[in-house]
Amino acid sequence: xxxxVTRRLLIAVxxxxxxxxxxxxxxxxxPGDPARVLAGPDATAADVELIRRQFGxxxxxxxxxxxxxxxxxxxxxxRSARTGDSVLAEILARLPYTVMxxxxxxxxxxxxxxxxxxxxxxxxxxxxxxxxSGLSVFGVSMPVYWVGLLLVILFSVNLGWLPAAGAESWxxxxxxxxxxSFFTIGFISRQMRxxxxxxxxxxxxxxxxxxxxxxxAVVLRHAVRNAALPVVTVIxxxxxxxxxxxxxxxxxFAWPGIGRLLVExxxxxxFTTVQGAILIxxxxxxxxxxxxxIVYAYIDPRIRYD
Amino acid sequence: xxxxxxxxNLRTHFHTTSGVYRAVDxxxxxxxxxxxxxxxxxxGSGKSVTALSxxxxxxxxxxxxxxxxxxxxxxxxxxxxERQLRSIRGRDITMIFQExxxxxxxxxxxxxxxxxxxxxxxxxxRKGATERAIELxxxxxxxxxxxxxxxxxxxxSGGMRQRVMIAAALSCDPKLLIADEPTTALDVTIxxxxxxxxxxxxxxxxxxxxxxxxxxxxxxxxxxxxxxxxAGKVVETGSVTDVFNRPQHPYTEAxxxxxxxxGMSKEHPLRVIQGxxxxxxxxxxxxxxxxxxxxxxxxxxxxxxxxFTVDDQRSACWLCETGARGSxxxxxxxx
Numbered sequence: 001x002x003x004x005v006t007r008r009l010l011i012a013v014x015x016x017x018x019x020x021x022x023x024x025x026x027x028x029x030x031p032g033d034p035a036r037v038l039a040g041p042d043a044t045a046a047d048v049e050l051i052r053r054q055f056g057x058x059x060x061x062x063x064x065x066x067x068x069x070x071x072x073x074x075x076x077x078x079r080s081a082r083t084g085d086s087v088l089a090e091i092l093a094r095l096p097y098t099v100m101x102x103x104x105x106x107x108x109x110x111x112x113x114x115x116x117x118x119x120x121x122x123x124x125x126x127x128x129x130x131x132x133s134g135l136s137v138f139g140v141s142m143p144v145y146w147v148g149l150l151l152v153i154l155f156s157v158n159l160g161w162l163p164a165a166g167a168e169s170w171x172x173x174x175x176x177x178x179x180x181s182f183f184t185i186g187f188i189s190r191q192m193r194x195x196x197x198x199x200x201x202x203x204x205x206x207x208x209x210x211x212x213x214x215x216x217a218v219v220l221r222h223a224v225r226n227a228a229l230p231v232v233t234v235i236x237x238x239x240x241x242x243x244x245x246x247x248x249x250x251x252x253f254a255w256p257g258i259g260r261l262l263v264e265x266x267x268x269x270x271f272t273t274v275q276g277a278i279l280i281x282x283x284x285x286x287x288x289x290x291x292x293x294i295v296y297a298y299i300d301p302r303i304r305y306d
Numbered sequence: 307x308x309x310x311x312x313x314x315n316l317r318t319h320f321h322t323t324s325g326v327y328r329a330v331d332x333x334x335x336x337x338x339x340x341x342x343x344x345x346x347x348x349x350g351s352g353k354s355v356t357a358l359s360x361x362x363x364x365x366x367x368x369x370x371x372x373x374x375x376x377x378x379x380x381x382x383x384x385x386x387x388e389r390q391l392r393s394i395r396g397r398d399i400t401m402i403f404q405e406x407x408x409x410x411x412x413x414x415x416x417x418x419x420x421x422x423x424x425x426x427x428x429x430x431x432r433k434g435a436t437e438r439a440i441e442l443x444x445x446x447x448x449x450x451x452x453x454x455x456x457x458x459x460x461x462x463s464g465g466m467r468q469r470v471m472i473a474a475a476l477s478c479d480p481k482l483l484i485a486d487e488p489t490t491a492l493d494v495t496i497x498x499x500x501x502x503x504x505x506x507x508x509x510x511x512x513x514x515x516x517x518x519x520x521x522x523x524x525x526x527x528x529x530x531x532x533x534x535x536x537a538g539k540v541v542e543t544g545s546v547t548d549v550f551n552r553p554q555h556p557y558t559e560a561x562x563x564x565x566x567x568x569g570m571s572k573e574h575p576l577r578v579i580q581g582x583x584x585x586x587x588x589x590x591x592x593x594x595x596x597x598x599x600x601x602x603x604x605x606x607x608x609x610x611x612x613x614f615t616v617d618d619q620r621s622a623c624w625l626c627e628t629g630a631r632g633s634x635x636x637x638x639x640x641x
Binding site: 202203204206207208209210211212213214222225226229299300301302 | 361363392393394395396397400401403405408409410411412413414415422423426427458460471474
């Protein structure tokens with residue numbers, strides 16, 4: 001297993017280089033002069049020129065690129081043009097908030113999504129299945145920003161139960177977590193339902209039933225564990241969606257995480273911070289996919305990586 | 307001889323969008339304690355559905371029709387609540403299946419899956435169940451069972467997996483073992499080993515066996531009694547010697563004659579049963595074999611023959627209404 005993990009991490013290096021190249025190039029394609037944005041509306045032409053030289057925007061793009069990649073190779077993500085702080089420090093300060101939100105949303109989505117999916121499959125074609133299928137279609141059809149705003153209107157504005165923004169108290173975590181997991185709950189529950197329906201028709205389920213094992217044990221011990229195999233893959237892939245959702249969710253709830261950092265930095269044409277944040281997202285995605293494959297091997301004895 | 311299992315007028319239908327699929331449509335059969343009954347018939351004749359009905363494992367859209375009776379050990383299983391049925395299933399009646407490759411859960415060790423059968427019906431802890439699993443694996447001839455209980459199904463061959471299935475099925479000393487084509491998916495040499503094992507266990511443990519097969523060679527090897535099924539009904543029953551030597555139903559006779567035998571000559575070519583098995587959505591009126599029968603006459607196409615008693619056999623053919631019919635048994639064919 002260690003050999004496999006090492007190999008996977010080594011394969012991740014070219015992927016990250018690719019991400020760095022693409023994010024660098026994309027930023028140069030965005031219209032707008034970063035020096036002018038940084039200098040502010042009242043700045044003189046001389047000020048703008050000074051800033052341009054200071055951050056190296058006056059050099060040819062190829063040179064800027066080589067500088068950036070050279071620093072990256074030493075683990076230096078550069079300095080933020082907006083605040084002058086180290087990009088790495090800024091990201092690390094905000095990372096725990098985003099990680100916490102993503103982990104909570106994933107846990108909630110897995111817990112609720114799998115439960116709903118199993119219930120729908122067991123009560124197939126019954127009322128529960130119909131209601132739950134409707135709910136999950138609702139879940140996957142609602143855009144994140146719309147769900148977030150509706151929840152704020154209901155629970156913060158009208159009922160006044162939960163804060164609309166900020167991460168100061170544990171109550172502040174509730175609405176962003178629910179918002180972020182909304183789509184994933186719908187998605188996972190649909191996947192789980194179809195995987196369960198398929199598994200329940202397998203020969204080995206009939207064998208277990210023929211042994212006289214109680215129905216709940218047939219479902220929980222055998223069907224759920226086998227149905228979980230394809231769903232784990234989906235959860236891993238879903239994490240990318242979750243990161244995208246985090247950008248929007250953090251903006252709605254003024255959440256001090258990386259998603260909002262990214263949005264603010266794009267607005268300010270803060271190239272280095274944007275590139276750093278994208279790189280961190282890529283690292284997170286690669287690690288989660290690796291984790292997914294490790295979990296997969298753990299729950300399916302047929303898969304061995306070495 | 308006491309009847310351990312007595313199935314009377316079993317009808318299991320499936321309500322589908324294209325109509326009512328009458329897979330089993332009036333089956334009568336009896337398994338005597340300690341004896342082996344082989345149910346033979348072509349694919350689609352209702353053999354497996356009969357077995358699953360006895361196990362109580364028919365799922366929607368399938369339904370055992372009212373008026374059917376499955377009397378096991380003096381109790382009609384169809385009248386028992388699910389809870390009591392479950393305590394019989396896996397303890398007194400157990401079942402092994404055709405596909406050992408897919409009949410075991412891939413994510414649990416074989417030891418766990420045998421122990422699960424033990425624990426479903428006995429008040430034992432995990433350790434006791436595991437010990438029993440090792441004992442059972444030794445009983446079915448799996449070498450070094452202490453090590454192999456930790457194997458997953460994919461690490462075993464088809465023959466070994468079928469032995470695991472048999473081990474789990476024997477965990478509570480069942481009175482009746484239902485085997486649904488247990489050797490069909492296996493290599494010929496492995497088939498022989500599994501049949502040998504089943505015979506050996508039957509003789510040692512006194513378990514009655516209801517064996518489903520389409521292989522007359524397996525019948526010859528295993529059976530005390532035979533029930534021949536065609537189109538959802540039993541058309542002939544009797545002891546294996548009687549049925550093989552003087553088949554009373556034309557279908558049985560044709561079935562016996564369609565088995566290739568070493569040393570066959572042009573003078574005695576292999577017989578082919580013309581036509582196809584009718585669809586369970588739309589059984590023909592009268593005798594269901596009549597459209598393919600070389601002996602059929604007008605009455606066959608109009609009236610469904612009941613099972614007539616002919617000496618020690620029973621046959622659902624109008625030709626047997628007044629007694630035994632002259633026919634060619636295996637001895638003549640194989641001569």
